[in-house]
Amino acid sequence: MKINGNEIRPGNVIEHQGGLWAAVKINAVKPGKGPAYAQVELKNLIDGRKMNERFRASETVERVRLEQKDHTYLYKEGDMLVFMDQENYEQVSIPTDMIGDRAAFLQDGMAVTIESHEGRPIGVALPEHVALEITETEPTVKGQTASSSYKPSTVDNGLRIMVPPYMSVGEKIIVNTETLEYVKRAD
Structure with a gap:
């Protein structure tokens, strides 16, 4: 499906220079002289390379459906x-x-x-959130729960994740798979 260069949105996959590229960031630029264009940061889906490309509204690109x-x-x-x-x-x-x-x-x-x-x-x-068990963390210090600081811990898959200070070994937590961050305590 052909789309204009200014219709590219983050997450779109396009065919460009013989490869498949995902649009990561888009910045609409309107210079004082000349036509407006979209400055697009692209990531190659096959080998992970990144590049920046300018697309004018008059240009067309092939949008790929996965x-x-x-x-x-x-x-x-x-x-x-x-x-x-x-x-x-x-x-x-x-x-x-x-x-x-x-x-x-x-x-x-x-x-x-x-x-x-x-x-x-x-x-x-992957699913956005995954339940994991804390296997190793520092002990809770009395009065530390009032502060908003997090402490390092290791979960059952071996990753190191920052958790609230009141969490202890054996507790199950929900972790975001994209950001690798603690979300909440598991039910």
């Missing part, structure tokens, strides 16, 4: 992660580096969404 399918995480095999399609039960292997640090959040049976373009997986969307 196919999204629900999968279930099964297990890790070497440097590959194995997922199962929830519709036809086919297994898909994806390199761990495609997910990066967020691979630590994967749990057996977790539902994820795999984005693909022309049958080739290019991204994995």
